[in-house]
Amino acid sequence: MERDKKKSWYEYLYIFSVIYLVLGLFNIIFAWLGLICFAIPLIISIKGGGKTYCNKYCGRGQLLNLLGSKYKLSRNKPMPKLLKSYLFRYGFLTFFMTMFMLMLFNTYLVLIGASNLKEVITLLWTFKVPWHWVNTDFVSPWTAQFAFGFYSIMLTSTILGIITMLLYKPRSWCVYCPMGTMTHVISTFKYNLKDKNV
Numbered sequence: 001m002e003r004d005k006k007k008s009w010y011e012y013l014y015i016f017s018v019i020y021l022v023l024g025l026f027n028i029i030f031a032w033l034g035l036i037c038f039a040i041p042l043i044i045s046i047k048g049g050g051k052t053y054c055n056k057y058c059g060r061g062q063l064l065n066l067l068g069s070k071y072k073l074s075r076n077k078p079m080p081k082l083l084k085s086y087l088f089r090y091g092f093l094t095f096f097m098t099m100f101m102l103m104l105f106n107t108y109l110v111l112i113g114a115s116n117l118k119e120v121i122t123l124l125w126t127f128k129v130p131w132h133w134v135n136t137d138f139v140s141p142w143t144a145q146f147a148f149g150f151y152s153i154m155l156t157s158t159i160l161g162i163i164t165m166l167l168y169k170p171r172s173w174c175v176y177c178p179m180g181t182m183t184h185v186i187s188t189f190k191y192n193l194k195d196k197n198v
């Protein structure tokens with residue numbers, strides 16, 4: 001019988017994605033760790049690594065693949081053309097970044113004392129879920145506000161990823177994932193720049 005190919009360490013990064021979401025249930029401040037998933041793909045692309053993060057290191061992509069392919073939770077249907085379109089992908093990126101900036105602005109308002117800390121998680125940018133059970137007294141209110149906002153984004157994108165995994169192909173989220181779109185833009189820009197210099 002053919003032995004299983006030994007897996008590389010980075011093939012287990014989906015565990016990090018699960019741990020991240022669970023830690024946020026116990027203490028929202030762990031949400032700050034999610035910045036790693038924002039920074040690393042951009043750094044890799046800027047340094048010329050293209051979509052290496054997506055292809056190798058993204059725990060979320062791996063998790064969706066695992067749930068959809070291995071555990072067969074995905075219907076495995078093609079995505080509607082509209083969701084794959086240029087317009088939708090860049091429209092979603094614009095919307096996502098606008099909401100991200102709004103979250104940063106809310107954090108700033110708490111930082112300067114113009115607004116109080118709101119201990120809620122906002123799902124799908126609409127539904128407010130009270131999140132009072134976590135102790136945030138040991139950090140400044142703005143630090144906690146950022147964590148609530150960032151965890152809301154991470155949870156929202158996970159929910160969208162799971163919904164599209166269930167309905168379409170396992171990694172359908174990757175088609176319109178803002179990080180994937182941004183790394184694509186950076187890689188294309190760097191490639192064009194290199195091309196012109198030749």
Ligand code: SF4
Nearest residue numbers: 054058061174177180
């Ligand atoms: S597109 Fe997004 S979710 Fe998919 S692998 Fe890339 S960063 Fe991860």
